[in-house]
Amino acid sequence: MVKMAGNNSYTIVEYFGGDDGYRCGYCKNDKGNFSHGMWSHTMTVQDYQDLIDRGWRRSGKYVYKPTLKKTCCPQYAIRCHALKFQPSKSHKKVLKKMTKFISKGELPEGQEHGDPMDSVCEGPREPMKVCPSELKCAAGTDVGRDKAESLPATEAQKESTVPPPASSQASQKDPVCVLSDSKAPKPGDGADPSRPPCRKAKDLRKERRLHKEQTRQHEVSLIKPTPTYTNQPKPLEDFFSESLADDASHRLEVRLVRSSPPSTQFKASFDASYQVYKLYQMAIHKDPPDKPSESQFRRFLCDSPLEAEFSPDGPEVGYGSFHQQYWLDGNIVAVGVIDILPTCVSSVYLYYHPDFAALSLGSYSALREIAFTRQLQKQSPKLSFYYLGFYIHSCPKMRYKGQYRPSDLLCPETYTWVPIERCTGLLDNSRYARFNQDPDAGDNRALKDVGRALVLHRRTVMPYVTYSGKRKGASDEKEVQQYASLVGQHCAERILLYRS
Template sequence: MADGSTGTPTPDGAAVPYSHIFPIGFSYYAVATSLTPSFYQKLVDRCWRRSGTLLYRPNQKNSCCPHYTLRLDATGFRPTKDQRQAVNRFNKFVVGEAYSKETARACPRSREEIRKRDNEFDLVARISEAEFASLKPPPLPEHNLVVTLEPDTFTEEKYEVFENYQRLVHKEPADKISRNGFNRFLCSSPLTRETITGDDGKEKKLGSFHQCYRLDGKLVAMGVLDLLPHCVSAVYFMYHESIRQHNPGKLGALREIALALDAGYRWWYSGFYIHSCPKMRYKVDYSPQYVLDPETLEWDMLDKEALAIFDKKPYVSLSMERRQRALEQEREAEEPPTSNHGEGDEAPAVEGDGGSISPGGDEEAFLFHSNMPGIPSLEEMRQVNMDNLLLRSDYSNECFLASQLVVWDTESIGEYGNLKSRIAELVAAIGPDLVSEYCVDFRRKSRM
């Protein structure tokens, strides 16, 4: 676990940093009362995301709009011409023509510097080039741009940008926008905040932050970010409609990629990707992009070949596609030359292709009767030792072991709805290998 987290009393009296999670209703939803950044990093690498304190892992097989986890390697990112132009145009707007001319006269660049600038686009340097702290006045720039990374606390200034963005950009009704909603989902993160030193010797902030963009002293945009040991995870981005013409969404994405590169996080997670949603297709404009396979929880390059598969099928597991092709090639190689393929021939069944039949009734919500990819089966979960899993309740100030529950030895994880089966569902959804890193928190007071 990451250092600096709040310790939790354990049965032997030792203080250990655990993440606290409460399973709710449908098996792949949970509420986090506290999360260490290192633990949440593992969750996002297993198809999980958060909205405020709500954690969720979607069932891609059982959705009309499957959600896939994407990440971009900032070390290999090369901005497109359109992305470079967006940065350059905004920088020119900020500094103004008078500043550009005076600076060019007072500090002229050599031919070699001009050639290098034209041929090489240093994202980290260029994205912050127009910030007031990077300029050398006099003269003064036409606008004062300041970008800061701040704690994810609620302020009226932030809410005003949120309200404007939801109402004028997202066209959301005014009665659906509230300070409580903004604070709940974008300001009340369960992530603990800490600082670590990376392998490159740089200090990295971990936790949830607001990246605030102020133009001439006014907050005009804000990115909600989860900074994790190995990534900058984008939660939300909003801007005031007054700067809409400057491509703020594109500028925000590029700055977050620059942060991942400059601070040593390496990866930029842009949030869930829905291939059938046109508004999300912009995410593939940033490359090299990788997609998380729901079946194997491994990363695959999201290249043209992969996107072509996404175009054809509602649910995609690239590992399953590779197995399918291998079986088809093996089948063709084994068939005699005189064999004639008819239109009625069916492709061989592939492991993981299609879900199990639901028993119906209330048990349709039971994780072990679902077709959710990447989840251990009921038989596999029977082999998992959950006795030492930590639990908390309103009846004790300390954690206790699952094996200390009165009903633990009498209940079966295969009986839908009982306490042990609910715990087993959460363990399966998170991953049995992480069972020692979190506490199942049943305290009602902690979720109020």
């Protein structure tokens, strides 16, 4: 379990429901896009990890879950097994194109725009229900907890609180090392019972001669041919190192800067990064000049509810939200917005300077982020997946995400990951599909008791059953029931749902 930013750090959300339809950025349907949404004032990385593993996704501080049975273009969560990934022929073509550009300065002719990109989810602006003092107190150590909250733990909670078996430092560093409780004998106590009995020198010499003779007689059969690696697939990382020659025409540098809370490097490069975003939105998404405003840029791609968190067994850079900036000859040409979470790197958005569209920067940045995930996994073994956001099978131009193999799609009913090869055939026949074909499989984190859902009311954390007993006026149980069923029992018992 990841250690939270503070001992009593909570995720605090306001739920919006999902009855209204909005314009779809993929098929352009004016009111065909349906999703449930909530505003997250603050969120721990573990809570967000659990939410995206239930089909949620963030755009700025707005966290939404597409209503797959109702929306015009169903969006299924997709992840790539970064450690097992091998670039395809088309991926290698993109990598070689970039290498050629950096080394020789040759920009491909034509105006190909590479992969189609995700559209920004137009979530609502920040609601003003929650008083800042309530946020501060709920995020800190002085938050109150209602006495009636002390309910017996569920079976799922009991299981999750069992500590892992302790392992020695020696066994972690050296898998061959085996610790034993047996003690070495003292001088004069006789032979060490843990070691084999002594043998005569004459017998040892005889055995060595015999072994030498056998080796000489069977020399040909014993010598194994030196393995050749000509047929071994080239590691992804090697493609990036090829473009680092001293005499290269261009210099490409990738910098990771924390965007929330904003680091010094992020602040220093903010204006340059925003200008690239503005050009990208106008050229690629055909936005009018006044739409990609600085406030919109901050709201969707800079603001994040995720707390900056660090863990002894986590990556050195920590968890949270970052911008991965691509600097070409001292200028920003592309930016990948990413979240680093306990088990994955999650891609949020990518924007680039339209003058370099021919370099297929959408594909190139995804390959870079897969390599980055592999790098982080060496520091944090659990962090082994690369999440590409949503896969949209009903929109042919958005199927490119399925080319990063091996990859899985999230089953919308059981919330288990299923290899994409077993899913695409189902989606050919129907826009909505259950991927897990086991009829007995269900959601193991399904809501069982809405009364256990935590709420934040008047600066006090309490279970919903306590709050509903105090509440005056119309019941809000239907809304809370819907929210809790979408986030699941585990998250409902950890996340604070704001109640006025």
